[in-house]
Amino acid sequence: MLLPDDVVCELFYALASIDPPICPRPKGEPRYKPHRPATLGWISLTHVCRHWRSVGIDLATLWGQIVCTFQPIDEIIQRTKSAPLTIEFSPSRRSYKSEWHDDVLSPLVPRARVFRDCLYVSRNGDEWGRWYTFFANRALPVLEELILSDGRNFYLPEREGEVLNAPRLRTLAIDIARPIYAPMLRSLHASFGLWHWKILLAYIRRFPLLEDFRAxxxxxxxxxxxVLSPDLATLESMLRHVCEPSIVTLSHLKSLIITAENCCDVDGILALLSHLELPSTVALTVTGASEATFAASCLAHHSFCNLRRDVLSIIDTCHVGLGYRLRVSLCERDPSSSVGVHRRPQGCAQLTVYSAPRYIPDILDSIPPMAASTMRELSFSHAICLCTGPCLGSMANVDPRRLTTSLLRFSGITTLELRRQGSNQLVIRLLAATSPTSEIVFPELRTLVLEIHDGTDAAWWDGLRAMLAARKEAGRPIGRLVVQGDGASHTKDMRSTQLEETLDGDLEYLRITLEPERQLVDEVVDERDAWTCNCQVG
Structure with missing residues (x-):
């Protein structure tokens, strides 16, 4: 009894999703480079029996997805019938690319739904600029995704009027400002190339419906x-054909990601941002250099510090070989989220600078006064710890006076999160201390979240209780204390040698019960997990 055709079709589609065909290793490619073994993948199902073969050969959509997996094969091309095609020249298919010359591609490209080719992985420099001329004056009525890399020093100003017509194009990644008519474009990735900010500004003006933009x-x-020659000559030629910059409004934009690698990029980023009118809800991510002026200028931009964003998070990391990074996030509070729960930045503005944690006061000072006064939540997180001695968290080398002055600007903070801050008591002390003008840090503070992983000593907990008592006495009590982390169950102090030296005895002696804290605040939320206790008792 034969399986129904629709069941066999589902088998083909299911296998195609997990086992696509893979071409053999490209000729001449070094053996040390990883390459998956060649396989026919789902095509092997056409060898099961005549019935399955007849069904499989008739699935034009599947054949259209693999038309460029191998060298041009007339039989595969014929099986695609009139189905939309996926034309992709991945690194593993480079050995076949020369066989896909213009005469073979030209009749197929109008049927392309997806076209991908990144030339920067190619060794053949003679191909640079091939697509720039190939796509000139072409009409691609079903194209929805286009990823191209022509070689960044290729530009023909005399062909600016030869536009690629792609009315259904929604996703574009490109390394040069190729003239394209794509009124439905939603996603643009300006990949590595000669993207001067004026050129980029003029280019994105063509796509008013953009939702995602990355540079x-x-x-x-x-x-x-x-910029070195011949790229310099190419760039100057492109700039001569760009109109004077003016404000570009991207009212539909949801996500903007920009990367800076040097001071030249920083200058361009700030210029571009100053000419963009963005929605207040856009998710803005900028990764920049280490200049303090760059961070200050970005944070002062209205795209970062609009008054709807009232949650400020500063995360410091340190990677071996990469150095320090500070990630600053400004988000709008989510009323449905619980206090103390890690938030995934949605619709946030995020800035990453290559700076050490000691520059945290500079970051805080860069927040405009109006935005600082409307902040309601503040979080410090010591995300990746490479401390050689006892961990002192983000504030290990911060000037206490400067930090006090910076924190006083955020007078409306109601929730403070201190995550992985080790045994450093600086912020805890500042919450109880007053400045020379008798101003208290965070006078409206009502919720304190502590996430402890490396453990703390008894003196740290004594300092916490002293701060809670001082604020209560001053009429500025903290009403809610949230304690989290696998290092918050016990102190790190060694117990007396006269006491029982068993592990159970040590743990009981060093246990943090949170009972003293309950006497000083209205509510203690104990989110510690005894089963994952990571306290170091000796």
Whole structure:
């Protein structure tokens, strides 16, 4: 009894999703480079029996997805019938690319729904600029995704009028400002290339419906010091054909990601941001250099510190070989989320700078006064700890006076989160201390969240209780204390040698019960997990 055709079809589609065909290793490719073994994948189902073969050969959609997996094969091309095609030249298919010359591709490209080719992985420099001329004056009525890399020093100003017509294009990744008509474009990735901020600004003006925009590099006015010939001549030729910059409104934008690698990029980023009118809810991510002026200028931009964003998070990390990074996030409070729960930045503005944690006061000072006064939640997180001695968290090398002055600007904070701050008591002490003008830090503070992983000594807990008592006495009590982390169950102090030296005895002696804290606040939320206790008792 034969399986029904629709069941066999589902088997083909299911296998195609997990086992696509893979071409053999490209000729001449070194053996040390990883390459999955060649396989026919789902095509092997056509060898099961005549019935399955007849069904499989008739699935034009599946054949259209693998038309470029191997060298041009007339039989595969014929099986695609009139189905939309996926034309992709991945690194593993480079050995076949020369066989896909223009005469073979030209009749197929109008049927392409997806076209991907990133030339930067190719060894053949003669191909640079091939697609720039190939797509000129072409009409691709069903194209929805286009990913191209032509070689960034290729530009023909005399062909600016030869536009690629792609009315259904929604996703574009490109390394040069190719003239394209794509009124439905939703996602643009300006990949590595000669993207001067003026060129990029003029280019995105063509796509008013953009929802996602990413730029890997943005060149500023100091380009002559970083762009080499022949790229310099190409860039200057492109700039001569760009109109004077003016404000571009991207009212549909949901996500903007920009990366800076040097000072030239920083200059270009700031210039681009100053000419963009963005929705207040856009998720903005900027990764920049270490200049303090860059961080200050970005944070002062209205796209970062609009008054709807009232949650400020500063995360410091340190990676071996990469150094320090500070990630600053500004978000809008989610009323449905519980206090103390890690938030995934949705609709947030995020800035990453290559700076050590000691510059945290500079970051805080960069927040405009109006935005600082409307902040309601503040979080410090010591995400990746490479401390050689006892961990002192984000504030290990911060000047206490500068930090006090910076924190006093955030007078409306109601929730403070201190995550992985080790045994450092600086912020805890500042919450109880007053400045020379008798101003108390965070006078409206009502919720304190402590996430402890490396353990703390008894003196740290004594300092916490002293701060809670001082604020209560001053009429500024903390009403809610949330304690989390696998290092918050016991102190790290060694017990007396006269006491029982068993492990159980040590743990009981060093246990943090949170009973003293319950006498000082209205509510203690104990979110510690005894089963994951990571306290170091000796």
């Amino acid at each position: 890997d590099i943005i060149i500023g006015e100091d380009y002559k010091n970083v």
